[in-house]
Amino acid sequence: MRITSTAILALCLSTMAAPALSQDEGGAMASATAALKGADGADHGSVMLKQTPNGVLLTLDLKDVPAGVHGFHIHETGKCAPDFKAAGGHFAEGKDHGFLAEGGPHPGDMPNIHVDDSGALKQEVLNTRISLNEGEDGYLMDEDGSAILIHSGADDYQSQPSGDAGDRIACGVIETN
Numbered sequence: 001m002r003i004t005s006t007a008i009l010a011l012c013l014s015t016m017a018a019p020a021l022s023q024d025e026g027g028a029m030a031s032a033t034a035a036l037k038g039a040d041g042a043d044h045g046s047v048m049l050k051q052t053p054n055g056v057l058l059t060l061d062l063k064d065v066p067a068g069v070h071g072f073h074i075h076e077t078g079k080c081a082p083d084f085k086a087a088g089g090h091f092a093e094g095k096d097h098g099f100l101a102e103g104g105p106h107p108g109d110m111p112n113i114h115v116d117d118s119g120a121l122k123q124e125v126l127n128t129r130i131s132l133n134e135g136e137d138g139y140l141m142d143e144d145g146s147a148i149l150i151h152s153g154a155d156d157y158q159s160q161p162s163g164d165a166g167d168r169i170a171c172g173v174i175e176t177n
Contacts, residue, residue, distance in 0.1 A: 030132035032141070034148040034172030036062065039082045044170040045120075047148050049140075055128035056140075060113065062121040062150075070115060071155035071165025074108035074130065078145020080171035087147040087171055089161060091130070093138065100158040105129070107138040108146075112154050132176070146174045 030051040036044040045062035060072075079086035090097060091108030098104045099111075107129035115121050130138040140146040153166035 031177045032132055032174050033177055034174045036148065036150065036170040036172040037080065038064075038170050039084065044150070047172060049132060049174065051132040052126070055126050056130045056132060058110075058125045058127060058148075060121055060123045060125070062113075062115070062119075064119045065113075065115045065121065065150065065170065066152075067115050067117045067119065069112050069154035070169075071151035071153065072110045072113045072125075073149055073151070073155070073165075074110065074127075074140065074174075075147045075149050075171075076108070076144075078147050078173040078175075080147055080173055084147075084149060084168035084171040087149055087168070091138075091140070091146055092161070097161050098156070098158040100156075101160070104158075109155075109157075113150070140174055141176060148172050148174060 032049040034047045034049070036046060038044055042064060044065055045060070048059040050057045074091040075087035075089065076091045077086060077088040090106060092106035095106035096103035097106055097109060099109060107127070110125055110127060113121055113123065130140055132140060134141065148171070149168050150170040151165035151167065152169050155165040
């Protein structure tokens, strides 16, 4: 009976510790921020990222973005040189692009954003395919980092490799808080 009680205690303790693995030493969930800038250096707001038990919650607080529908993606490299090509392609991890693609969506796929005439947007999006926790699938903070980009047009959710969303108009490197 003693072995059984010890085994049960060990199992209970290990399952209680599992949720803490996604938290820092202070008990807070991992978080990050991307400050979005245009190619001319203009401030376009920020995206806050917060790890949850079910993925990463992105909170957009955008400003001075042209009105319209825009592709919104996570890119594979945390660099935002003026033309934003340094950010590389979408954060795909071997998956196809697009919510409508048979082999998709990939982790960097996000829903289009709809910006009104004010140029401002406040919105929350949950991405269940990414993580701020090292060692998990979709980990964004690898050695070359990741970036968030806004495109000039709407993502069609199926064209390969990037949804035919047009030029890159704003970029922000994802940095841990």
